[in-house]
Amino acid sequence: MTGFSSSEKMAGVFSYESSEIDWCEDNYRHSDHVVEYFNTMSNFVFFLVSPIMLYLLHPYAKERNLAIHMVWIMMFFVGLFSAYFHMTLSFVGQMLDELSILWVLAIGYAIWFPRKFFPSYVKDRSTFSKLVLLVTIISSLSSFVKPTINAYALNCFGLHMLYILAVEMRCCMDQKALRLAKLSVALWVLAITCWVSDRFGCSFWQQMNFCYLHGLWHILIVMAVAYGSTLIAYLDAIYEIPYSLPGLQYWPCEKWPVGFPHIVLKGTTKTQKRC
Numbered sequence: 001m002t003g004f005s006s007s008e009k010m011a012g013v014f015s016y017e018s019s020e021i022d023w024c025e026d027n028y029r030h031s032d033h034v035v036e037y038f039n040t041m042s043n044f045v046f047f048l049v050s051p052i053m054l055y056l057l058h059p060y061a062k063e064r065n066l067a068i069h070m071v072w073i074m075m076f077f078v079g080l081f082s083a084y085f086h087m088t089l090s091f092v093g094q095m096l097d098e099l100s101i102l103w104v105l106a107i108g109y110a111i112w113f114p115r116k117f118f119p120s121y122v123k124d125r126s127t128f129s130k131l132v133l134l135v136t137i138i139s140s141l142s143s144f145v146k147p148t149i150n151a152y153a154l155n156c157f158g159l160h161m162l163y164i165l166a167v168e169m170r171c172c173m174d175q176k177a178l179r180l181a182k183l184s185v186a187l188w189v190l191a192i193t194c195w196v197s198d199r200f201g202c203s204f205w206q207q208m209n210f211c212y213l214h215g216l217w218h219i220l221i222v223m224a225v226a227y228g229s230t231l232i233a234y235l236d237a238i239y240e241i242p243y244s245l246p247g248l249q250y251w252p253c254e255k256w257p258v259g260f261p262h263i264v265l266k267g268t269t270k271t272q273k274r275c
C-alpha cells in the first residue's frame with residue numbers, strides 16, 4: 001500500500017478534525033456541521049468589539065499613525081479564523097488562527113513597544129519594526145515544525161506584556177490609568193485561567209457538565225486586549241504626542257461600571273497647530 005498523494009495530503013489539512021488539538025467542548029453536540037458549537041459562536045465577540053475599538057481609537061490613530069487601525073482590523077480576522085478553526089478543527093484552521101494572532105502581536109509590538117525597552121543597537125522605531133518583521137517571518141515558518149506548541153509560545157507574549165505593563169506602571173500616579181491596568185490584568189488572569197482549565201482540567205469540567213471554558217476565554221481575552229491595548233496606547237500617546245494632552249474615558253457612559261476605554265485628545269492637534 002503506497003502513501004497518500006500530494007493532492008490527498010493537501011485535502012487532508014482542510015478536513016474536519018485534522019488538527020492535533022481538540023478542546024474540551026463535546027464535538028458535534030449541537031450541529032452536524034459545526035464541530036465545537038459554543039467555541040465557534042463565542043467568536044462573535046471579535047466582530048462586535050473590533051468595529052467599536054476602531055471607531056473609538058480613530059482620533060488617537062489620526063494624530064499618531066493610521067497604521068494603529070491594523071490591530072483591530074486584524075483582530076476581526078483573528079475572530080474569523082478562530083471561528084473557522086472551531087467549526088472544523090482542521091489543521092488549516094489551527095494555523096490560520098495562530099498565525100493571525102502572531103501577526104496582531106507583531107503589529108502591536110511594532111507600533112507600541114516602548115522605546116526605552118528597545119535593544120541598545122536599535123536606534124529608532126523604523127529599525128525596530130523591521131526587526132519585528134524579520135522575527136515574525138521566521139516564527140511564522142517555524143510554527144509549522146511543531147504546531148502543538150504554538151499556542152503555548154503565543155501565551156508567553158501575554159506574560160511579556162504583563163511585565164512591560166508592570167514596569168511602565170511602577171511610578172504611575174494617574175488613577176484612571178492605574179484602574180485600567182488593574183482591570184486589564186484581572187481580565188487576562190481570568191481569561192488564561194479558563195484557557196488552562198479547558199486544556200488540562202477537561203475531565204473535571206466534563207463531570208461538572210460545563211465544557212464551555214474555551215468559549216469564555218474568547219470573550220475574556222477580547223476584553224483584556226481592548227482594555228490592555230488602550231492602556232498601552234494611552235502611555236504611548238503621553239510619550240509620543242504629549243501636546244495633544246491625552247486622557248482616558250469610557251464609552252458609552254463614563255459612570256457605568258463597565259464600558260470600552262478610549263483615548264480623548266484634549267489639547268491642540270498637529271493639524272490644528274498648522275492652521
Ligand SMILES: CCCCCCCC/C=C\CCCCCCCC(=O)N[C@@H](CO)[C@H](O)/C=C/CCCCCCCCCCCCC
Pocket residue numbers: 078082085097101104105108109112113114151152154155157158161162164165184185188217218221224225228229232
Ligand atoms: C507592547 C505590545 C503591545 C501589543 C498589543 C497587541 C494586542 C493584541 C494581542 C493579542 C491578540 C490576542 C487574540 C486572542 C485570540 C484568541 C483565539 C484563540 O482562542 N485561539 C486559540 C485556539 O482557538 C489558541 O489556542 C490561543 C492561543 C493563545 C493566544 C495568546 C495571545 C496573547 C494574548 C495577550 C493579551 C494580553 C492582554 C493584556 C494584558 C495586560
Ligand SMILES: [Ca+2]
Pocket residue numbers: 022023024025026027036
Ligand atoms: Ca472538542
Ligand SMILES: [Zn+2]
Pocket residue numbers: 039082086214218
Ligand atoms: Zn479558540
